[in-house]
Amino acid sequence: MAETTKNDAQGGARRWYGAARGLAIACPLALLLLPVSLSVSAYISIFVAVCAALLGLAVPGRPHVGKSAWRTVRESLVRIFAALHIIITGALLYFATGLFGFLIDMNFRSAIKDADRIVIRDGGGLCHSKPDNEPEIFEITNKAEIAAFNDMFKFSGQTMPCMCCGYPGIDWWRDGKRVVVSAVHHGQALRVTGFWGDLQLTFGSRRLVQEWLKENCGLTGSSSMPRYKYCRYRRYAVERAAQDFATANDGKKPTMDDLRDEFKKNGKEFPACPVGGEYSLTYGEDGLPTIKCTAPRHD
Ligand SMILES: [Zn+2]
Numbered sequence: 163m164a165e166t167t168k169n170d171a172q173g174g175a176r177r178w179y180g181a182a183r184g185l186a187i188a189c190p191l192a193l194l195l196l197p198v199s200l201s202v203s204a205y206i207s208i209f210v211a212v213c214a215a216l217l218g219l220a221v222p223g224r225p226h227v228g229k230s231a232w233r234t235v236r237e238s239l240v241r242i243f244a245a246l247h248i249i250i251t252g253a254l255l256y257f258a259t260g261l262f263g264f265l266i267d268m269n270f271r272s273a274i275k276d277a278d279r280i281v282i283r284d285g286g287g288l289c290h291s292k293p294d295n296e297p298e299i300f301e302i303t304n305k306a307e308i309a310a311f312n313d314m315f316k317f318s319g320q321t322m323p324c325m326c327c328g329y330p331g332i333d334w335w336r337d338g339k340r341v342v343v344s345a346v347h348h349g350q351a352l353r354v355t356g357f358w359g360d361l362q363l364t365f366g367s368r369r370l371v372q373e374w375l376k377e378n379c380g381l382t383g384s385s386s387m388p389r390y391k392y393c394r395y396r397r398y399a400v401e402r403a404a405q406d407f408a409t410a411n412d413g414k415k416p417t418m419d420d421l422r423d424e425f426k427k428n429g430k431e432f433p434a435c436p437v438g439g440e441y442s443l444t445y446g447e448d449g450l451p452t453i454k455c456t457a458p459r460h461d
């Protein structure tokens with residue numbers, strides 16, 4: 163009986179040692195994967211650690227028979243690298259996944275708490291955007307609708323920020339002040355003021371947010387540039403056409419109708435504002451054509 167218990171204890175210890183050995187062997191892999199885990203998803207590293215430990219459990223360590231200096235050193239190294247791997251995984255679990263999104267959800271809720279207005283903005287994050295100058299696409303002020311909108315956001319972790327500004331912008335306002343500025347990134351993450359990196363949305367949350375943006379703002383996953391910028395490029399195209407017209411017609415300044423005919427003649431569609439603003443043509447003191455758009459903040 164006592165013998166069995168001892169054997170069991172030894173077997174158990176060997177299994178734990180096996181798990182530690184698995185973690186130790188996979189430790190260099192964890193270090194190599196760190197940049198990928200931080201930029202794509204920390205769950206990659208966590209998955210590797212769990213697999214390494216489970217494989218190790220399945221292949222228990224041999225019993226330590228007799229004394230051997232090398233064996234003792236090896237077991238110490240296993241303990242050190244296993245501990246390092248556990249620390250790395252624990253740090254990723256805490257900082258990069260926010261304990262499976264729990265901490266990020268909590269901090270995000272407290273950042274947007276008591277917001278009384280939400281604005282979907284035709285722009286991106288603060289890197290290159292001036293939210294005050296950008297058009298509003300949609301506004302929510304109804305309390306129940308605000309709560310329903312906020313409920314769509316659930317996070318699974320955070321990654322290093324990508325290179326773009328994101329689109330569209332989503333801002334939370336409270337008492338006439340913009341308290342949180344954010345932008346959606348590639349339909350799957352939200353970059354939020356006051357938070358490190360890009361907050362990754364859970365798969366369910368991504369789907370809800372994308373559907374909501376499509377339904378209420380006409381935005382699809384491929385929309386990545388503000389519409390007012392598209393409008394600007396289209397106005398440039400008309401201005402260039404006006405200059406070309408003048409060059410080709412001994413300096414005669416074209417009217418809008420002239421330009422429309424010109425586009426038609428060339429088999430091209432006349433550029434239009436993506437949100438339906440009206441274009442008008444004026445000439446400055448320098449004689450250069452300027453196209454203005456009537457859509458709000460399209461200038
Ligand atoms: Zn991005």
Ligand SMILES: [Zn+2]
Nearest residue numbers: 393435455460
């Ligand atoms: Zn416009």
